[in-house]
Amino acid sequence: MRAIQRPLDAWLIPINGRTQKLTNLTSQLKSDECNNLVSVLTQYAKGTGDNQRSGAAQSAVYKSLGHWKAVDIKITEKLNESRDNEKYLRTLEKFFTPIYEGTPEDITETLPAMMNSLKMIYTIARYYNTTDRMTGLMCRITNQLIHACCDTLLLPDT
DSSP: OOOOOOHHHHHHHHHHHHHHHHHHHHHHHTSHHHHHHHHHHHHHHHTOTTOOOOSHHHHHHHHHHHHHHHHHHHHHHHHHHHHHHHHHHHHTHHHHHHHHHSOHHHHHHHHHHHHHHHHHHHHHOSSSOSHHHHHHHHHHHHHHHHHHHHHHHTOOOO
């Protein structure tokens, strides 16, 4: 059987890498050094403590803190999205093995349960339930089904 790259390998390797990078960023953002810096800048922006100043510098620090918090929220949201997508793609792993390595009978037996899982993902996944993502996933599955059919039809008679 001619093999192409497995969808989970092609999709999970970048997602795993993305999840790892976002986890590292999040842990840096939650570090004591970072929290201390944000605390000092917040005190400065509020004009409390020894740093009671007013004017453009204080306003710029306040604006930068707002931007910092927005970026922190975005990174956390993207980390949650990456973890969620990985979780749902992993639920499909058991269905991909027959598509890549099984006989047409194995594939036929697997399809109803796989379609049910895809429906469940589309229904309940927080991030993976978009038409674009499901279309991309369905295209990859369909392409592999076509490859499996071609491989079966082109097998030499033994």
